[in-house]
Amino acid sequence: MQLGPSRLLPPPLLLLLLLAAALGLLPCGAALEPISVGIAIGAASALTGYLSSPRFYCAFVECCPGEQDRPNGTALQLNLDKKLFGQHLAKEVVLKAVTGFINNPSPKKPLALSLHGWAGTGKNFVSQIIAENMHRAGLKSKYVHLFLSTLHFPHDHQVNLYKDQLQKWIRGNVSACAKSVFIFDEMDKLHPGLIDAIKPFLDYYEQIDGISYRRAIFIFLSNAGGDLITKVALDFWRNGRGREEMQLKDLEPVLSVGVFNNKNSGLWHSSLIDRNLIDYFVPFLPLEYKHVKMCIRAEIVSRGNPVDETVVQKVADEMTFFPKDERIYSDKGCKTVQTKLDFF
Incomplete structure (x- = not known):
């Protein structure tokens, strides 16, 4: 597409036309008639505006949440x-x-x-x-x-x-x-x-x-x-x-x-x-035996495995509890569940 001296377009307008042509909004070799040029420029402008909008940009790059972005x-x-x-x-x-x-x-x-x-x-x-x-x-x-x-x-x-x-x-x-x-x-x-x-x-x-x-x-x-x-x-x-x-x-x-x-x-x-x-x-309260078993089940599920209660019982029994006489609370909470589960 060649433009004579009398039909040179301002650089921003030319860029919009090229973008429109590249995206198929303007047929290759089409005459630059006022109506088609206007449509192409309008479509390209809208597309350019969308591509440069924060919503589009933030779909690919992490942005700081705005006031309208409320966590669920x-x-x-x-x-x-x-x-x-x-x-x-x-x-x-x-x-x-x-x-x-x-x-x-x-x-x-x-x-x-x-x-x-x-x-x-x-x-x-x-x-x-x-x-x-x-x-x-x-x-x-x-x-x-x-x-x-x-x-x-x-x-x-x-x-x-x-x-x-x-x-x-x-x-x-x-x-x-x-x-x-x-x-x-x-x-x-x-x-x-x-x-x-x-x-x-x-x-x-x-x-x-x-x-x-x-x-x-x-x-x-x-x-x-x-x-x-x-x-x-x-x-x-x-x-x-x-x-x-x-x-x-x-x-x-x-x-x-x-x-x-x-x-x-x-x-x-x-x-x-x-x-x-x-x-x-x-x-955060100390965890009891039943809570440790809940942690074990959750860890098994997170690994994509079906829960085997025999394994759950074995891992829970490997944990240590306090006070010495009552043995109510796990002294390490659920902190060692992952490594003990690896063993079994």
């Missing part, structure tokens, strides 16, 4: 029901806290959850489920940030440096996506005072240096308080009261005071507790 509360509940066993309190608190937060059109502060309990009780599962509910890629999302105390903050003589780095990381990531999720694992191994560096971001400020942190979620995972939770659970059992009778009010006050006064909690004398900036202290 039903999906969150189904995931908790499917993956979390023996934790009626944690399930209830997390479901209400997260769905209430994401459906609030104008939260006054970020959501801060502190998850406490022995290893293998489901804290990591819950943080993973929350991350997946907020961002499709879950822990692999560029908007979900996992900090491990022993990896990211190993040296106690560099606490001031870590504080500065932590503030820069949070500021930069929330600038990129208001709905960022920050997970701090191994809080019980965190140097005292370090976590106070994030206090400004958890407070009731509308903005800090032009950035709002009110849509972010902060999750703290800790083994600290596991002994306090177990004591309450044992008292219920020894008094003949059912596990499901335990309520958040039976444990949350004990937890908040316990970790505040515990030098190995990561929240020792923390301003996050002193200023009531942690929204929920979520207790």
Whole structure:
């Protein structure tokens, strides 16, 4: 197709015509009549607009969710029901806290959850489920940030440096996506005072240096308080009261005071507790024999195998339980289920 000097088209118009011809919207060799040119330009413009739209772009590249993108509360509940066993309190608190937060059109502060309990009780599962509910890629999302105390903050003589780095990381990531999720694992191994560096971001400020942190979620995972939770659970059992009778009010006050006064909690004398900036202290109860068997069945199913109750029984019997006389609770929760199942 050749155009004489008198019929030269502006570069943007020419690009649209070429795009239209390439997509078959303009027949090859067709005369450039005003009507056909107009139709082709209109179609090509619409297509160009669609191809450059955020919806099309975000179908292939991860984007930060907008205000109209609300996580599915039903999906969150189904995931908790499917993956979390023996934790009626944690399930209830997390479901209400997260769905209430994401459906609030104008939260006054970020959501801060502190998850406490022995290893293998489901804290990591819950943080993973929350991350997946907020961002499709879950822990692999560029908007979900996992900090491990022993990896990211190993040296106690560099606490001031870590504080500065932590503030820069949070500021930069929330600038990129208001709905960022920050997970701090191994809080019980965190140097005292370090976590106070994030206090400004958890407070009731509308903005800090032009950035709002009110849509972010902060999750703290800790083994600290596991002994306090177990004591309450044992008292219920020894008094003949059912596990499901335990309520958040039976444990949350004990937890908040316990970790505040515990030098190995990561929240020792923390301003996050002193200023009531942690929204929920979520207790994870020690798991009983029946809950361990539920974990084993779920692991077998996740591997695509039919559940063999003989194998379930053998793996469960390999686990160790405490107290020594009563043998009620698994001392490792479900943490070693995968490796023991490999053996069988």
